[in-house]
Amino acid sequence: MIEVRAPGPYATVQDLGRHGYAHLGVPSSGAADEASLCLANRLVGNPEAAAGIELTYGGARLAFRAGAWVAVTGAPCPLTVRSPGPVADGRVGNGVPFWVAAGAELRFGAPSWGLRTYLAVRGGIAVEPVLGSRSTDSLSGLGPAPLRQGAVLPVGTAGGLAEISVDLAPPRSPRDAVLRIVPGPRDDWFVPEALAELCAEPYAVSQDSNRVGVRLRGRELSRAREGELPSEGMVTGAVQVPPSGQPIVFLADHPPTGGYPVIGVVRAADLPVAAQLRPGDKVRFSVRASR
Amino acid sequence: MSGVRAAGEHGLLVETGALPVSHRLDALLRARRPAGVVDVVPGPETVLVVAPGVDQGVLRVRLEELLSEALRAPAEGPAASAEAEPVTVPVTYDGEDLESVAELAGLPVEEVVARHAGRELVVGWLGFAPGFAYLTGLDPALHVPRLATPRTSVPAGSVAIAGQHSAVYPTASPGGWRLLGRTPLRIWDVAADPPSLFRPGTRVRFERM
Numbered sequence A: 001m002i003e004v005r006a007p008g009p010y011a012t013v014q015d016l017g018r019h020g021y022a023h024l025g026v027p028s029s030g031a032a033d034e035a036s037l038c039l040a041n042r043l044v045g046n047p048e049a050a051a052g053i054e055l056t057y058g059g060a061r062l063a064f065r066a067g068a069w070v071a072v073t074g075a076p077c078p079l080t081v082r083s084p085g086p087v088a089d090g091r092v093g094n095g096v097p098f099w100v101a102a103g104a105e106l107r108f109g110a111p112s113w114g115l116r117t118y119l120a121v122r123g124g125i126a127v128e129p130v131l132g133s134r135s136t137d138s139l140s141g142l143g144p145a146p147l148r149q150g151a152v153l154p155v156g157t158a159g160g161l162a163e164i165s166v167d168l169a170p171p172r173s174p175r176d177a178v179l180r181i182v183p184g185p186r187d188d189w190f191v192p193e194a195l196a197e198l199c200a201e202p203y204a205v206s207q208d209s210n211r212v213g214v215r216l217r218g219r220e221l222s223r224a225r226e227g228e229l230p231s232e233g234m235v236t237g238a239v240q241v242p243p244s245g246q247p248i249v250f251l252a253d254h255p256p257t258g259g260y261p262v263i264g265v266v267r268a269a270d271l272p273v274a275a276q277l278r279p280g281d282k283v284r285f286s287v288r289a290s291r
Numbered sequence B: 001m002s003g004v005r006a007a008g009e010h011g012l013l014v015e016t017g018a019l020p021v022s023h024r025l026d027a028l029l030r031a032r033r034p035a036g037v038v039d040v041v042p043g044p045e046t047v048l049v050v051a052p053g054v055d056q057g058v059l060r061v062r063l064e065e066l067l068s069e070a071l072r073a074p075a076e077g078p079a080a081s082a083e084a085e086p087v088t089v090p091v092t093y094d095g096e097d098l099e100s101v102a103e104l105a106g107l108p109v110e111e112v113v114a115r116h117a118g119r120e121l122v123v124g125w126l127g128f129a130p131g132f133a134y135l136t137g138l139d140p141a142l143h144v145p146r147l148a149t150p151r152t153s154v155p156a157g158s159v160a161i162a163g164q165h166s167a168v169y170p171t172a173s174p175g176g177w178r179l180l181g182r183t184p185l186r187i188w189d190v191a192a193d194p195p196s197l198f199r200p201g202t203r204v205r206f207e208r209m
Helices: A034-043 A194-200 A268-275 B019-031 B056-072 B098-105 B109-117
Strands: A002-006 A010-014 A052-056 A061-064 A068-074 A079-082 A090-092 A098-100 A105-108 A116-121 A178-183 A203-205 A213-217 A238-240 A248-250 A262-266 A282-286 B003-006 B011-015 B039-042 B046-050 B087-091 B120-126 B133-136 B151-154 B158-162 B165-168 B173-175 B178-182 B203-208
Touching: A034 A052, A034 A068, A034 A116, A034 A268, A178 A268, A194 A262, A194 A282, A262 A268, B003 B056, B011 B056, B019 B039, B019 B046, B019 B056, B019 B120, B087 B178, B098 B109, B098 B178, B109 B178, B109 B203
Parallel strands: A178 A282, B087 B203
Antiparallel strands: A002 A061, A010 A052, A052 A116, A061 A105, A068 A098, A068 A116, A079 A090, A079 A105, A178 A262, A203 A213, A203 A282, A213 A248, A238 A248, A238 A262, B003 B011, B011 B046, B039 B046, B120 B133, B120 B203, B133 B165, B151 B173, B158 B165, B158 B178
């Protein structure tokens, strides 16, 4: 069991999401930065899809009632383990599996870059799944509630898991905040120069960004046609443009359907970059094909 | 207009041009699901197909074939899922907005109820919230605007109308649709498989309790 002594600014349980229900109005949800959750799981010998904890801006304090192997990935936080008894606090690293003894508390500082930090624990967070997933969906409210002080999270059994065979994952450095996009499906709803406008200069990440989407401020994108687009299915990474002309990049908790045209979709490899953008960061778009 | 557009590296958006075609294509995709397809999301004029890691060129050809099959079916016939029995939704017509709807429609309350329960509706698509189905085929006399100020909480089971659609609120949520009544029928249950009584193409009949 893990006791949440402090969740930090915002923390949730996340796995790889609930898929196959979008036609029933259910968002996919899941880790915003899937690559980081998968890595943390691999480091402790879990299946990649095991549930972990997604922190926003670090800041959490987690007490372990039983000893456990854990790994922390994503936005790198200063980490300390405070053990019971007269033992000095120990500094531990990101991207490595380490043991947290029973009764110890794991403390997260503020990340040096990025927004979302992932904790995997060997055995996985074993809250009750809803529609096949343990993810908190901030849009629809499905899944467990966001973590609150005093919440207790069960940890699954480590029986049958692979041995921990990795010592260290190379640290991920902050990547250039460039999001490569595939144009469409509704680029024809915009003036012909809109894609060039989108890619011309950086956009600033707005305060009201969240797990639903990264809201951006910058050049307005002009429509070539008036009227309303009939509601249609939306994918993660869709760059949706509401009437304000200011784009929104959809993240994991995006609504499964929407009525604003999508000028382009962020390439899958760049979704972790989008998920790590902080309010105030600058981000650029590119339509060049991947190298 | 119809065709297949890229929706990123993992999605293809098929333009069906009309809701019955979306429903037929959805049914074809359920019956003969191409490998790797994770989600199929019908909309009024489109069907989104999500298939991570699948060769988009191959899938596109397959979807074009299925789309022409869906387009060949009679345009006015019942939706492809019409073989199933319609879902009957029992309703107590005592909604807070019954009077205002009657006024807007220029009909007696009794007639509003009769027209709402008098036709078979079809689930167009779901959205807004899990299990929230947009029911199409509502009597045109009942096409009334949404409330100017949405309610902060509408109870689960509320039967409502707005614009060209009717709906049953699957869970308590804020909402701006006009309330005609309520049903004890549980249309959304995360413990059930499937969790929703309604899916795109489901026929629905409201019945006065």
